[in-house]
Amino acid sequence: MSYLNKMLLPDERIIYVASLHWVIFIPGLCLTALGGIIGFYHLDIAALLMPDARFTPVLAKIASGGGLVLSLAGLGLLLGAMVRQSATELAITNRRLIAKYGFISRSTFEIMINRVTGVNFDQTITGRLLGFGTILVHGAGGDISPFDVMANPQLFQRALMDVLEHLR
Secondary structure, three states, X not given: OHHHHHHOOOOOOEEEEEOEOHHHHHHHHHHHHHHHHHHHOHHHHHHHHOOOOOOXXXXXXXXXXXXXXXXXXXXXXXXXHHHHHHOOEXXXXXXXXXXXXXXXXXXXXXXXXXXXXXXXXXXOHHHHHHOEEEEEEEEOOOOEEEEEEEEOHHHHHHHHHHHHHHHO
């Protein structure tokens, strides 16, 4: 929360801090697991695909290498998801809505609470079951800012609506 703490104005306090949902890790986990399974069972896979014993060792090496490549790609996706999770900060304060994305390059979105005209959230069936969704913040200028893959979007919406109600 270093960015949020640095950006707070005098007499400004954080009301709600949102985070990205854990589903951002699923592609990396699946790819790493698939690569591990292929690497572990490379001899069985080779024997199943190529019953001729002369070609089985060659195919086993290819399957083993493919499993390693998939595992490394999955680990790369996991690392990227970890960086994304740690480099994303979303907060509602008593004065502003603040969002910061990025680790090396940074992108920020800030809007004064009195300029927010509404907030909606969208959830797919999977999002509803697992508890994630997209928040859509409507600003006074007609602009809409989406926040994707947020954990508990209804809590974010409720916290923002409470701040807006206290402002009125």
